[in-house]
Amino acid sequence: MSNRIGPRHLVIAGLLFLLPTMILILLQGDSTYDTERGLTRFLNAFLTSYTIASVFFVVNMFQYSKSRKEPTAPWISMVYAVIISILVTLLLTSQGGFLMEENGSQRAQILYNIIHFIVTSIAILMAAGIMVLISFANLESKEKNES
Amino acid sequence: MxxxxxxxxxxxxxxxxxxxxxxxxxxxxxxxxxxxxxxxxxxxxxxxxxxxxxxxxPSAASSALFVSILPSLLLMSIGLYIALFAGDIPVQRFSPRMRPMGLLMFVLGFALFEAMHWNDSSMLPSTSWEGETNRFWMIFRPTFLLAMSSFLLAGGYIVNRIGQRISQTSRILYLTGGFSLLLLIFSVLFDGSNTTSDEFHNSVLLAASDLLGFLSGVGLTVLVFGLTIWQFERKRPALNKLPPPTQEQLVKASDIVQQNIGGGEDE
Known part of the structure; x- marks a missing residue:
């Protein structure tokens, strides 16, 4: 058994990650899935998670700048983050205007995106937490297992 | 106002x-x-x-959902925590006899979570808000089950590649991930107590958009900030080109080591 993870293994893991989604798409049959709404949800999730994660990282960059004596680090990272976010937002919203779902105003959509992000984050973190806890709760020596 | x-x-x-x-x-x-x-x-x-x-x-529906799912989330998390720290590990905190109880708590928590979808009993926490299915429940459950099956199936494969103590773990990850996927498939084929299979199918495909959008957004952030840090780190001299530590630095390092080893009550 090799302990190294190569690109081939990462591709297989990625395919296994996408397997449930692919099965569900295949099962779709003639049910009516709104592709445009799906794309809007993807873009809103992408922009909200990028924005909130960037704020979190910028705060941490202040800590980094202090410990590594690099006072410009947070400001440079902020500039990069802002440039990328402007480019991505322009690219994503140029096709269909503001990414509105079933909300009356832009402010309502932004607030909804934040709550949506929190609900999705709890679901994802809970799933990831279960994976980690199940992994560690069942650690057992391979030698012991084989004997 | x-x-x-x-x-x-x-x-x-x-x-x-x-x-x-x-x-x-x-x-x-x-x-x-x-x-x-x-x-x-x-x-x-x-x-x-x-x-x-x-x-x-409208955002208050998320608070109602949070209260409804809290018992099952707590049962699952506490159950797995007990199962983990009652196992045969050096940092054992619970008696090994508590391990089955921890696993039972996890199963009960998961069963409660699923019962909320399949059963409309007044004994169970409600998934409704203002007379309709809570729209955040239609985001949470599909995202949770989809993320769980995806993470566990991919995790089962990765775990199998990296360690020596993994046979059993990998099998259980595959099994739990497969079970979660099976529940998703059942949900898109059969109606739940408050939602039709079609509605759920739509929600689960939208949840896939959320999951991929979330991971791409966080991934891009890690990339941007990783590049910034790399830019600063690459300017530093390589470790073998650094001068030897001074006496003052050695004393400081020894202080830090002393503060962080030796073990408190927790260890």
């Missing part, structure tokens, strides 16, 4: 307190961490009751 202010104070301010509390946990200062915990606790309580204090806000 008055209602907006009430919503801001009763729902958004508590959420802000939770984020602030999370940030304070990264401070080294013990008192800041303690203040953060208190702030987080107050924020959590205020947010949990916001579906009662500001029911007119």
């Amino acid at each position: 008055e209602n907006d202010l009430k919503v801001a104070l009763m729902l958004w301010a508590p959420l802000g307190m939770l984020f602030l509390s999370l940030g304070l946990q990264f401070r080294k200062d013990g008192s800041a961490q303690k203040a953060g915990k208190i702030l987080g606790f107050i924020g959590l309580i205020l947010f949990s009751v916001s579906f009662l204090t500001v029911p007119s806000s």
Whole structure:
């Protein structure tokens, strides 16, 4: 058994990650899935998670700048983050205007995106937490297992 | 306007307190961490009751959902925590006899979570809000099950590649991931107590968009900040080109080591 993870293994893991989604798409049959709404949800999730994660990282960059004596680090990272976010937002919203779902105003959509992000984050973190806890709760020596 | 202010104070301010509390946990200062915990606790309580204090806000449905799923989430997390620390590990905290109880708690928590979808009993926490299925429940459940099957199936494969103590773990990850996928498939084929299979199928495909959008957004952030850090780190001299540490640096390092080893009550 090799302990190294190569690109081939990462591709297989990625395919296994996408397997449930692919099965569900295949099962779709003639049910009516709104592709445009799906794309809007993807873009809103992408922009909200990028924005909130960037704020979190910028705060941490202040800590980094202090410990590594690099006072410009947070400001440079902020500039990069802002440039990328402007480019991505322009690219994503140029096709269909503001990414509105079933909300009356832009402010309502932004607030909804934040709550949506929190609900999705709890679901994802809970799933990831279960994976980690199940992994560690069942650690057992391979030698012991084989004997 | 008055209602907006009430919503801001009763729902958004508590959420802000939770984020602030999370940030304070990264401070080294013990008192800041303690203040953060208190702030987080107050924020959590205020947010949990916001579906009662500001029911007119559409976002209050998320608070109602949070209260409904809390028992099952707590059962699952505490159950796995007990199962983990009752196992044959050096940092064992519970008696090995408690391990089956921990696993049972996890199974019960998961069963309760699923029962909320399949059964409309008044004994179970409600998934409705203002007479309809809570729209955040239609986001949470598909995302949770989809993320769980995806993470566990991919995790089962990765775990199998990297370690020596993994046979059993990998099998259980595959099994749990497969079970979660099976539940998703059942949900898109059969109607639940409050939702049709078609509605759920739509929700689960939208959840896939959310999951991929979330991971791409976080991935891009890691990439941007990783590149920034790399830019600073590459300017530093390689370790073998550094001068030997001074006496003062050695004393400082020894102090830090002393502060972090030796074990407290927890270890």
